[in-house]
Amino acid sequence: MTTSEAFEKMLTHEERRIMDGLTSPVEIQCFLDAVPYSTDPFYRSPLRVLRDRTAHCFDGALFGAAALHLIGYPPLIVDLLPNDRDDEHLLAVFKQNRRWGAVAKSNFVGLRFREPVYRTMGELVMSYFEPYFNVDRERTLRGYTRPLSLKPFDRLGWMTSDEHLERIAEKIDQVRRFSLLTDEMAAQLSPVDDRSYMAGLLGAEDAGLFRPG
Helix, strand or coil, X not given: CCHHHHHHHXXXXXXXXXXXXXXXXXXXXXXXXXXXXXXXXXXXXXXXXXXXXXXXHHHHXXXXXXXXXXXXXCCEEEEEEECCCCCCEEEEEEEECCEEEEECCCCCHHHCCXXXXXXXXXXXXXXXXXXXXXXXXXXXXXXXXXXXXXXHHHHHXXXXXXXXXXXXXXXXXXXXXXXXXXXXXXXXXXXXXXXXXXXXXXXXXXXXXXXXX
């Protein structure tokens, strides 16, 4: 039995109804937008996200990858890498008509869904540059990883069990990384303006915000 089959077999009637309604990337994003942002210091499998109705960015990316996989996409995640004054952010990415898009759960308005219109992964990631900032109004995105397939983790039951999710977190730290800015470019960045700052934090869960220092 595949991990997808195991996931579907464990669903209740109501859970199956919900998953049957997630037939596109945008519907998957709508589900993630509707659940509260988790401030818990642990990871949830996609099945547990569905049952607890809460997720942070790691949980949301795994749920997004699982839901995308169930409708025919490869389960891929990409890690967005900030400087040391912010949190990393995980995306579930997909390709449609040879263009990249993304599904994500975030405490920030601008770090969620992306339509599949980006020709390269670099283009997709750069679309997150402006809204990727910390509470000190610093633009913090500095790099990203190549996509990591979750298929090798099928044997660990990543869709249905929380037990081995740390292995995914460890693996994403080991994959190839790409830089976006030089040190000179980073040093010349301007602070985020008031309107962009307020818009980016609209509806944010305060307890889930990374606080530099």
